[in-house]
Amino acid sequence: MASKKLHTGQSGDSTIDAQHDALIVRSRRLLAATDQTMLTLCAMDLYQHIREHFADEERLMRKLKYPGLKAHVDQHQGLILKLNAMVKNLSIEPNKNVAWSSFISDLTRNHIDTYDELLSAFLKQRKAVITQDPPKSLIAQ
Numbered sequence: 616m617a618s619k620k621l622h623t624g625q626s627g628d629s630t631i632d633a634q635h636d637a638l639i640v641r642s643r644r645l646l647a648a649t650d651q652t653m654l655t656l657c658a659m660d661l662y663q664h665i666r667e668h669f670a671d672e673e674r675l676m677r678k679l680k681y682p683g684l685k686a687h688v689d690q691h692q693g694l695i696l697k698l699n700a701m702v703k704n705l706s707i708e709p710n711k712n713v714a715w716s717s718f719i720s721d722l723t724r725n726h727i728d729t730y731d732e733l734l735s736a737f738l739k740q741r742k743a744v745i746t747q748d749p750p751k752s753l754i755a756q
């Protein structure tokens with residue numbers, strides 16, 4: 616389930632990296648829930664974290680005029696729709712981990728490792744351009 620790329624310092628934005636790490640911790644906690652109360656608490660916690668994370672990521676993309684903004688936001692909205700359905704049907708039945716694992720895999724492998732990775736490449740490229748030495752021709756003599 617866990618993405619090999621989810622380590623702090625990978626995306627070029629420390630807040631986003633910390634949120635991704637926290638998201639993995641919360642996902643694991645939810646999969647380990649053994650009773651209805653714990654499952655409900657973990658699901659609400661994950662839900663809140665994902666909403667906050669998506670909002671922060673979208674704010675960052677808007678601020679930097681990220682060219683892939685629309686497709687990325689569409690992905691977030693699709694995941695939120697799935698998450699809403701998951702939260703509405705919370706139950707500790709034997710197959711609960713199959714459904715949650717599928718959602719978490721969508722979130723990590725299909726979203727973080729693809730859409731967030733594209734954002735990460737953009738952030739790193741942007742940082743490299745900003746920190747690059749100016750051409751000598753632009754430096755006053």
Ligand SMILES: [Fe+2]
Pocket residue numbers: 672687691726730731
């Ligand atoms: Fe994202």
Ligand SMILES: [Fe+2]
Pocket residue numbers: 635668672727731
């Ligand atoms: Fe993300």
